[in-house]
Amino acid sequence: MSINATLIGQMITFALLVWFTMKYIWPPLFDSLEQRKKKIADGLAAAEKGQEQMHLAEKKATGVLKQAKEQSSEIVNLAQKRATEIVEASKDTAKKEGERLILVAKAQIEQEKQQAKEGLRKEVAALALRAAEQILSAEIDKTKHQDILSKISNQLG
């Protein structure tokens, strides 16, 4: 039970063990622990980041969708307006065209009426002249009443 040289031997053993642990055991094990810690922390951070990004992307997608909806409704509105305009315009054009056609037709009718009137007048004049000629041929000397005849003919023609 007394203290003896065992003490020295034990101290040497102890020193060797501590040295060995410090040199070959602690660093690799501790490093692997630290590395794993870091790995896990990195993984967690990455996961969080991913989630955040997903969140952002979702937000962005919603925004884009909303914008697209707005745009499309705008386009539809515009198209409707344009269509109404076109219909209105074509109605206008049609009306004008119709009016123009009516006018043209009226003018033509008028012209034809005038022509017919002219023709009729000429025919009536000719008939009247011939009738007058026949009536007068019996009584009137053509040569004598030449100027009267031509005056009448002029008036009728």
Added chain:
Amino acid sequence: MATEVHAAEGATGYIIHHLTPLTVGEGFWALNLDTLFFSALLGGLFVWFFKMAADRATAGVPGLVQNFAEMLIEFVDNQVKDSFHGKNELIAPLALTIFCWVFLWNFMDLFPVDILPLIGSMMGIEYLRVVPSTDLNATFAMSISVFCLIIFYSIKIKGPWGFAKELMFQPFGPWLLPFNLLLKLVEEIAKPISLALRLFGNLYAGELIFILIALLPWYIQPVLSFPWAIFHILIITLQAFIFMVLTIVYLGMAHEDH
């Protein structure tokens, strides 16, 4: 059998036989071979196991060995972080070594008291004390090593003059210098002595009780030795833990500059 050989000498003889180390040499230069052998063997076991774990260490999924080693490493590291605030590469490995080695020493206590001496006597070894921590040489070797480290770091961190000042002027100021010095010296010297004697006393007493139980009739032995062994599992871990924590705390104190 060892028991029969000493039966003639009675219970005292049996007890003394169990607590006598295997010694060579005389006087101070005597060597307790059993202490040296078993502590070296257990130290080797510790180093072998952790070296294996260290060689296989990966940052990926750890294996069983690595897991266990890392659990201990993390446990020791937490203790060091709790009580030691300086920066020192030595403290944590030192604490790990102390914890594991002392634990293994103490663990030898859980072997049935007669089995290893019996094997020893078959090989012609008459005396065999298998628990290194029941040898004052073993516990003092460790605590004196720790004491040397305390002194070394005290001087290294605070400087020789700083350390001397701390010894002389604290805690009561320069007017009570002799008293301060005495108090501080006692405080410092008490550290290794309390460390060594605490461990030795606990384990020696524990072993003694195992031996006493072994003296009882065989049908009573299990009833007593079983609960005592279970209780001892707590003691051996606790003693190893206390030794480690106090070492960390003492070295932490050595690093604190006032």
